Amino acid sequence: MSDTIFDAILDGSIPCHRVYEDDHVLAFLDINPLAMGHTLVIPKERVAFLHELSDEAAAALGRVLPRLCRALIEATGVDEYNILQNNGRLAHQAVFHVHFHIIPRYDDRGLGLDWRPGQLSDEDASELLSSLHHALEP
Numbered sequence: 001m002s003d004t005i006f007d008a009i010l011d012g013s014i015p016c017h018r019v020y021e022d023d024h025v026l027a028f029l030d031i032n033p034l035a036m037g038h039t040l041v042i043p044k045e046r047v048a049f050l051h052e053l054s055d056e057a058a059a060a061l062g063r064v065l066p067r068l069c070r071a072l073i074e075a076t077g078v079d080e081y082n083i084l085q086n087n088g089r090l091a092h093q094a095v096f097h098v099h100f101h102i103i104p105r106y107d108d109r110g111l112g113l114d115w116r117p118g119q120l121s122d123e124d125a126s127e128l129l130s131s132l133h134h135a136l137e138p
Contacts, residue, residue, distance in 0.1 A: 006097040020068060024060035027068055030101070031040050035109035037076040041068060041100040048096040049087045061100065068102055078104040082111040 009028065016028035019039055027035040030038040032120065041064065045057040053061075073079050084101040086093040101110045 004095050004097045006040075006095055006099065007046060010044060010046075013114040019071070020064065022060070022064070024057055024082075025064050027064070033103075034101075034111055035078075035104045035106055037072050037078070037102075039066060039068060039072060039102040043098055043104065045098075047098055048093075050085060050098055051087070053098055065100065065102070072102055072104060076104050078106055079106040080110075084111060 004013060009016045010026065016026075016087050017030050017031075018026070020041075024044055025041060027039055027041040028046060041061065043053060043057040043061055045054060047053055047057075050058075059069040069081060069083075072081065080101045082101070082105060084103060085099070101111075105111065
């Protein structure tokens with residue numbers, strides 16, 4: 001994995017507005033926010049995609065995300081928000097270091113979505129479940 005802007009932030013060569021930090025996680029304000037309070041949460045483990053994270057790093061992110069959301073609600077007064085995490089160019093990932101966005105939703109600011117749901121047939125569901133269960137076997 002090549003160095004990213006998040007690697008430079010972790011190394012201290014680029015400053016950030018730190019919201020939270022522990023041994024495994026760093027959270028900081030996005031400098032190009034979709035809304036006031038838009039926060040980025042990154043593991044200190046340097047991998048590009050969520051599926052590459054160790055269980056320990058994933059657990060650390062899972063422990064801190066709800067705490068950061070509660071802090072954001074208290075600090076901004078906004079109790080609606082999105083959590084966004086992208087993997088790969090087609091999924092709109094721009095920085096290839098795992099990261100989560102916590103984006104407060106105001107009336108006129110926040111994450112906009114163009115959700116286009118499809119349909120899942122029983123046959124497709126059955127085939128997919130079989131494949132998923134097989135992939136989850138130890």
